Amino acid sequence: MNKNKIYSMWFLIPSIVIFSIFFLIPLVSSLFYSLTVWDFKNFTFVGLDNFKQYFSQKSLYGSIKNTLIYAFLTSGSKVVLAFIIAVLLTSKIKTKDFLRSIVFFPNLVSSLAVGVTFAALMHPTKGLFNLVLEGIGLGRIDWLGNPNLALYSVILTDVWKGVGIATVIYIAGIQCIDKGYYEAADIDGANGWQRLKCITIPLVRPAMNSIIILSLIGGLRSFDLIWSMTGGGPGFATDVMASVVYKQYAAGYYGLSTAGNVIMLVLIAAIAYPLQRYLLSKEEQ
Amino acid sequence: MSKRKRLLIIGDIVGILAAFFIFIVPFVFMLLNSLKERREANLLRLNLPEVFAWENYGEVFRHSNYLLLTAFKNSMLITAGSVIVLIITCSMAGYVLQRRRQKITSIINSLIMIGLMIPPAILPTIFIMQDLHIYKTIFGMIMVEVALQTPFTVMLYRGFMNSVPIELEEAGYIDGCTRARLYGSIVFPLLKPVTATVIILNAVNVFNDFMNPLYFLPGAKNATVQLTLYNFMGQFQSSYNLLFADVIVITVPMLVLFIIFNKKIVEGMSAGAVKG
Numbered sequence: 001m002n003k004n005k006i007y008s009m010w011f012l013i014p015s016i017v018i019f020s021i022f023f024l025i026p027l028v029s030s031l032f033y034s035l036t037v038w039d040f041k042n043f044t045f046v047g048l049d050n051f052k053q054y055f056s057q058k059s060l061y062g063s064i065k066n067t068l069i070y071a072f073l074t075s076g077s078k079v080v081l082a083f084i085i086a087v088l089l090t091s092k093i094k095t096k097d098f099l100r101s102i103v104f105f106p107n108l109v110s111s112l113a114v115g116v117t118f119a120a121l122m123h124p125t126k127g128l129f130n131l132v133l134e135g136i137g138l139g140r141i142d143w144l145g146n147p148n149l150a151l152y153s154v155i156l157t158d159v160w161k162g163v164g165i166a167t168v169i170y171i172a173g174i175q176c177i178d179k180g181y182y183e184a185a186d187i188d189g190a191n192g193w194q195r196l197k198c199i200t201i202p203l204v205r206p207a208m209n210s211i212i213i214l215s216l217i218g219g220l221r222s223f224d225l226i227w228s229m230t231g232g233g234p235g236f237a238t239d240v241m242a243s244v245v246y247k248q249y250a251a252g253y254y255g256l257s258t259a260g261n262v263i264m265l266v267l268i269a270a271i272a273y274p275l276q277r278y279l280l281s282k283e284e285q
Numbered sequence: 286m287s288k289r290k291r292l293l294i295i296g297d298i299v300g301i302l303a304a305f306f307i308f309i310v311p312f313v314f315m316l317l318n319s320l321k322e323r324r325e326a327n328l329l330r331l332n333l334p335e336v337f338a339w340e341n342y343g344e345v346f347r348h349s350n351y352l353l354l355t356a357f358k359n360s361m362l363i364t365a366g367s368v369i370v371l372i373i374t375c376s377m378a379g380y381v382l383q384r385r386r387q388k389i390t391s392i393i394n395s396l397i398m399i400g401l402m403i404p405p406a407i408l409p410t411i412f413i414m415q416d417l418h419i420y421k422t423i424f425g426m427i428m429v430e431v432a433l434q435t436p437f438t439v440m441l442y443r444g445f446m447n448s449v450p451i452e453l454e455e456a457g458y459i460d461g462c463t464r465a466r467l468y469g470s471i472v473f474p475l476l477k478p479v480t481a482t483v484i485i486l487n488a489v490n491v492f493n494d495f496m497n498p499l500y501f502l503p504g505a506k507n508a509t510v511q512l513t514l515y516n517f518m519g520q521f522q523s524s525y526n527l528l529f530a531d532v533i534v535i536t537v538p539m540l541v542l543f544i545i546f547n548k549k550i551v552e553g554m555s556a557g558a559v560k561g
Contacts, residue, residue, distance in 0.1 A: 026413060104550075
């Protein structure tokens, strides 16, 4: 019997149709429209002009640097902080279930709601953060108004919101580790640090790789939180690639916006794909 | 041994304190300020309200002709619609993609998995939706959300199919069961655990989505709850009490979901990530 006969290819049609119309076809046609000036009705072919413009204006190409800083810092902080929290929450402390829920919950709150709240907490004169800083004798900080600092303030908020999901992925990974390793280590007289370095860290590698990839791609695509906290400002200090796409769209430069979109998806593919390959190959060794 | 116990108690205390200041205070801050009168809320302090202004919530709902109620209805429709379509289309796709080991299915699979990594091309999507006359409609929004969540959902179903025994299907087929019934009455019920994960993850993602409604559903009539908050940010710049009341209103559904499905959500999210 030909086993494939049981499984009709028709079952794939609904997914393929929806995914093609609303994802694949736009993706392919964006390569063409990025070479034009268009208004959804007529288009004029302009060659690489949109890309030339993108890379000649600081307000546009500056977003690439901001995106990279944002993605690598949020991802890196989550990888490290979540690991520390996960190790604490897999120890024998009594409140671990409660703490796990608390750390995780911000994930379920919309980025917009988090953005509104943290923008208020970071208010330059009245915000709670500055009251605390003044209380312990440090001066005020203009969290979101200082162009050199604003991006990092948003990064801090992103880590606050996203560290929980990374933590539960680590916890799942740590709980998969065979208890026998730890028992053997105890018999050999290993201390806590040695157990962590020689057992937990190497064996939690697959979970760590998932976190790196997920949070990096999330960071490279991020828009909601930045848009709600700073709107890309002050000036263009916190503009990321996704916010440039939106700004150019809102201003009516559809061709330029599409070019920005194409640059964004090429860059993400160029970073994420090789990284995933590399991490997987290391995992298999 | 007693030293270790003491260490654990210290761990408990430090953990609770840190969690309180870092993760709970912001939520307390939202709640308290949503219950203050305007002038007091604008001070952005973390104290109990002088008088509890519960009417803030009524005012937020009444604002611009009960826009928030419409928005809730729209968000619920979009969320429920997307989740239902995703369950139907992606479970079928994941089932066939896992069972048929052919070149064509593996190509289709790779094409769909592109969407896990690459962000959508937004303006061409708007263009196509205008052509189909579904731009700025709830239906169009549902289709976009479905397309964007399809890769992840197919991946979850395909992964789960690995653990579903194939013998039942072969036996059913030999007994003359049609392929549609085979799937509908034998396979789909077995997918229940992963379907629960799919419902929760996609419901959270779609309900909290801000960027896609911003592009594909502009205009007050079709606002989603996230868009109302965005509009309020502009209008209520000097009424933090109303702004935070809105924040609380749109966060409560997630809190309820979390309290009911706590374990399921956490397990689902970590399992989904690790399989990817």
